[in-house]
Amino acid sequence: MGEAPLSKIIVMTSGKGGVGKTTSSAAFATGLALRGFKTVVIDFDVGLRNLDLVMGCERRVVFDFINVINGEAKLNQALIKDKRIENLYILPTSQTRDKDALTREGVEKVLNELSKEFDYILCDSPAGIERGALMSLYFADHAIIVTNPEVSSVRDSDRILGVLNSRSRRAEQGLEPVTQQLLLTRYDPERVEKGEMLKVDDVLEILAIPLLGVIPESQAVLRASNVGMPVILDEVSNAGLAYSDAVGRFLGEDIEHRFVTPQKKGLFSRLLRRSA
């Protein structure tokens, strides 16, 4: 490959809205940084930005992604260094403009510049299959498809896979295809057992891509975003642990999937009222 060797562009996408892309982008980027990789996470949801909130840096945003695209600011003026984690940076987006402000040349220029100093570039895609989503996935080397175990989300994830296979740069130029992995989020093993939610196998049968991880439904996620801390930093929560496993698998480690079966609630844990 011709680009800077270690730089990898990952898109966190789904098609469907509200399934956990931003939560996962924040957690994943943090996870990679914790492993020592210099990582930047970019918010592509122009006009509806959330990444800065979830990362806890919303009060430090001066310049943003669109300013850089328009040449109104330099990249290092817009990049925000995370206060907690070494190696972790955020590129927030504009709240006052919208996705029409994104241009392919502009995005390419920013990604090329970031490639020079970062090991991983994570693109937090907005929902949908229009301009914002297309811009975020166009330059990707890897795609993580965030899906909830329910029919609408699976249908939309299937759609976005089709879009990745036909409208990414790699597809258009006949290069090696974008690698695709499934991140199944908000998984509730008890509801699956009751038949209210799709099983992992059902989703895999329809989407037919490798499974990166299963993130259990967790109250810790809401708590974490309320305080502006990526949930992977909550070492007690199952969701945080599951994200950590997923990062490991992405980096090639062989980690068994946990939190997939209903946990037997013994008397002791019920007494302690362990939160998920």
Add this chain to the structure above:
Amino acid sequence: MPVPGAMAVGSGPDAGRNQTHGGPDARHGTAGTNGKATVSSASQVAERDVPFQLRGNSFTMMVLKVFAPTSPNFFTQLNVKVRQAPNFFHNAPVVLDFDDLPESIVFDLGAFVAQVQALNLLPVGFQGGPQAVREAAMNVGLTPMPSGRAAKLEEVVKAPDPRQPDQQAPVAAPQVLIEVVHRPTVVVTEPVRSGMRVYAEKTDLIVTSSVSPGAELLADGNIHVYGALRGRALAGFSGDTNARIFCHSLEAEVLSVAGNYRISEDIGSDFYKKAVQVFLRDGVLSMDLLKTG
């Protein structure tokens, strides 16, 4: 009696030319170790007295079916066609099919043939047509070919002349009517995702994976899905009522053959998720289970 010594004479390039007997042995000059396939120089001389060989052969040729030879657009349109695959058509022998011409037609056949030749097509023969056209074609030197479907070799071969038992009877070259352009089947090996659409124009479509809900398969020919068919499948898209749809697991949203369609709700439980073939029977969309294994 074969004279082994004489083989040395025949081992040069000349020896290979005589192919009625001997074959490679004659060329390499091996004395017949198993007693066959060696030719003595004496019999070689005898063979050379017959300066030809008659044998049967078959050739596939293009047929140019002529509907309106006097149309002013005829050659412009034919030229467009030829230019789509210039190498394929260059110096291609072609049989002119006049079967569809009306009895009363009048046109300058000589000039017509000359114009065909001007496109680097080589008219070698003709089929059918009104009497006057056929006569004109013969006069121009085109060979009359048997009309209709390919003639079987056995029908055409005359009884061999009993005086020359080794000689094969002359055989008219059987022809095969082929479509001018044959498009290869469209084969898709990856899952066809929701929202994707595949159109196999003028040919069949084969998918060796599954087809998601919201995906569309269209083919002028047949559609085969060696997986689960969960989207839409429209075969015989341009009107071919013989087209069929085959799948390993029928879960389709819409099925259609040549415009006759059925929606998912109307697919009976007998066929749901089974290996099925879909086709038109007396103009009605019908299904049969495929026997597997």
